[in-house]
Amino acid sequence: MAKYNFPKDFIWGVATSSYQIEGAYNEDGKGENIWDRFTSIPGNIYKNHNGNVACDHYHLYEKDIEILEQLGINNYRLSISWARIFPKGYGEVNQKGVEFYKKLINTLISKGIQPAVTLYHWDLPQHLQDMGGWANRKVVDYFVEYAEFMFKEFGDLVPIWITHNEPWVVSMLGYAWGIHAPGIKDYKMALQVAHNVLLSHGKVVRLYRSMDLKGKIGITLNLLTSYPYTNDEKDILAAKINDGFVNRWFLDPVLKGKYPEDMVKLYREQNLLPELPEEDMEIINEKIDFLGINYYTRSVVKYDEASYPLKASGVELDNPKTDMGWEIYPKGLYDMLNYLHQNYDGIEILITENGAAFNDIVNSNGRVIDDYRIFYLNEHLKEVYRAISDGVNVKGYYLWSFLDNFEWAEGYAKRFGIVYVDYTNQNRIIKDSAYWYGDVIKNNGLKE
Numbered sequence: 001m002a003k004y005n006f007p008k009d010f011i012w013g014v015a016t017s018s019y020q021i022e023g024a025y026n027e028d029g030k031g032e033n034i035w036d037r038f039t040s041i042p043g044n045i046y047k048n049h050n051g052n053v054a055c056d057h058y059h060l061y062e063k064d065i066e067i068l069e070q071l072g073i074n075n076y077r078l079s080i081s082w083a084r085i086f087p088k089g090y091g092e093v094n095q096k097g098v099e100f101y102k103k104l105i106n107t108l109i110s111k112g113i114q115p116a117v118t119l120y121h122w123d124l125p126q127h128l129q130d131m132g133g134w135a136n137r138k139v140v141d142y143f144v145e146y147a148e149f150m151f152k153e154f155g156d157l158v159p160i161w162i163t164h165n166e167p168w169v170v171s172m173l174g175y176a177w178g179i180h181a182p183g184i185k186d187y188k189m190a191l192q193v194a195h196n197v198l199l200s201h202g203k204v205v206r207l208y209r210s211m212d213l214k215g216k217i218g219i220t221l222n223l224l225t226s227y228p229y230t231n232d233e234k235d236i237l238a239a240k241i242n243d244g245f246v247n248r249w250f251l252d253p254v255l256k257g258k259y260p261e262d263m264v265k266l267y268r269e270q271n272l273l274p275e276l277p278e279e280d281m282e283i284i285n286e287k288i289d290f291l292g293i294n295y296y297t298r299s300v301v302k303y304d305e306a307s308y309p310l311k312a313s314g315v316e317l318d319n320p321k322t323d324m325g326w327e328i329y330p331k332g333l334y335d336m337l338n339y340l341h342q343n344y345d346g347i348e349i350l351i352t353e354n355g356a357a358f359n360d361i362v363n364s365n366g367r368v369i370d371d372y373r374i375f376y377l378n379e380h381l382k383e384v385y386r387a388i389s390d391g392v393n394v395k396g397y398y399l400w401s402f403l404d405n406f407e408w409a410e411g412y413a414k415r416f417g418i419v420y421v422d423y424t425n426q427n428r429i430i431k432d433s434a435y436w437y438g439d440v441i442k443n444n445g446l447k448e
């Protein structure tokens with residue numbers, strides 16, 4: 001019996017993404033994507049790790065789905081590798097790529113596991129990057145063509161669609177700071193990228209509606225609850241600017257049809273404002289069925305004269321952190337859920353990612369005792385429960401991640417999985433947290 005009972009039809013799931021787990025980077029007709037290219041350049045990734053093999057999910061997906069079944073996990077968020085479908089990003093279709101996802105999704109459904117499909121989780125076909133990538137407005141139209149193909153092929157199979165995963169990361173880490181693929185450092189271009197990605201989202205939602213499909217469609221945003229370091233009004237303003245930078249720059253166009261005025265003013269003053277055609281806003285604001293949010297940690301922000309362009313910088317507190325160095329702050333999820341409920345008309349929410357990396361060790365009995373991860377997950381789920389009890393419209397939770405996997409610039413050094421992957425032999429070891437999560441699902445709630 002659970003102490004914290006979740007709503008009857010609450011969605012309990014786990015999440016992954018194509019580049020992080022599939023491997024088979026150049027198999028069965030798949031085209032090169034920007035992460036294949038970015039990881040091939042020495043110095044970009046921890047120890048020059050890459051996703052050429054990753055968790056070899058492309059070949060091991062049936063065994064991985066058996067683990068989901070064994071654990072009683074009946075919702076699974078995955079992403080599609082665009083370059084497996086369209087090796088050049090558009091035009092010729094790679095039928096073997098289509099067949100892989102048909103087999104994957106049909107196997108999930110045959111076992112009673114509901115798929116949630118992300119169309120774009122960062123792995124842009126390299127051919128499209130060669131023409132400017134998301135900075136080129138033409139790529140918007142190629143994304144729509146890709147989505148239309150996916151809706152025609154999978155629209156009747158897949159009940160939950162996510163257009164994009166974390167446009168803030170796509171634009172800022174990929175095009176402003178060069179930490180992620182394609183490794184560009186151009187802040188103004190990054191803001192143009194963010195706009196084009198949002199425009200592509202809106203066009204795909206509009207397309208989905210026109211095809212009269214029966215599922216739900218939304219977008220996933222990484223949201224950082226922002227808190228001022230002190231009660232000094234400069235810090236309070238800095239926290240608000242950080243909230244605008246990470247959260248409202250994406251939430252407002254999608255849910256209100258306009259960019260936040262304070263950030264437009266700031267970017268205009270800094271000569272960073274890109275082309276933001278007014279006629280695009282109505283498209284970006286196309287009504288979504290749910291907002292996906294990825295929550296990991298909070299931001300504590302102080303005024304910082306030297307910080308460009310926001311005059312705001314994060315403060316590292318001496319609090320418990322995950323292996324990523326991210327503060328463990330469950331209340332930040334509660335506060336974010338209430339913030340969304342109050343400021344965005346009670347929009348339906350799916351938590352499409354929440355989880356933690358810790359330095360997992362396989363003990364002498366071949367077991368991974370990850371009590372720290374169970375603690376992190378339990379504390380965050382208690383905050384979700386509290387928000388639902390306050391009336392916040394949270395419909396589901398996808399734990400990041402199902403498997404240990406390629407953690408972008410950190411390579412395989414960071415383990416987020418509830419299933420341990422031994423990359424030397426591709427063995428899977430079910431961690432204690434996975435058994436714990438299976439119980440949460442069975443009880444539809446938490447014991448403590």
Ligand SMILES: N=[N+]=NCCCCNC(=O)[C@@H]1[C@H]2[C@H](O)[C@@H](O)[C@H](O)[C@@H](CO)[C@@H]12
Pocket residue numbers: 017020165166169222294296297326353400407408416
């Ligand atoms: N300071 N700080 N920052 C906290 C937020 C950083 C933004 N990164 C994410 O949210 C990525 C998201 C991604 O979808 C997944 O593909 C990644 O594997 C996870 C784990 O990294 C998360």
